């Protein structure tokens with residue numbers, strides 16, 4: 001099992017979610033986050049003073065998927081979240097030790113299907 005953590009533009013969330021559902025990957029966790037990438041955030045002038053290092057608002061999507069579904073999940077995110085512009089976001093991938101469905105105690109790949 002793998003954990004896919006994607007940080008995307010908020011405007012892309014609906015398309016990414018719809019794409020994941022269509023790819024039979026319906027289980028996701030979503031949270032609003034703030035962050036900066038290579039461009040170190042942005043600056044704004046407030047009452048004549050420059051305020052640097054303002055963090056961009058992004059959305060983080062977490063999907064725990066089977067090894068088999070990993071590439072499909074990544075491709076859905078790439079297809080639906082990319083504009084080809086700086087700030088499109090980033091995907092991090094982690095190994096997952098186990099998963100447990102609380103309703104019935106089912107473990108592993110069966111718990112995330």
Ligand SMILES: Nc1ncnc2c1ncn2[C@@H]1O[C@H](COP(=O)(O)OP(=O)(O)OP(=O)(O)O)[C@@H](O)[C@H]1O
Nearest residue numbers: 007034035036037038039056085086087088089090
């Ligand atoms: N190395 C990182 N560690 C933690 N969070 C990151 C990292 N890189 C990017 N992020 C998060 O992802 C968001 C989007 O990153 P972003 O797309 O700007 O990456 P980038 O490397 O600057 O690429 P680009 O040059 O295309 O903008 C950031 O606002 C931040 O929240």
Ligand SMILES: [Mg+2]
Nearest residue numbers: 037038039087
């Ligand atoms: Mg950037």
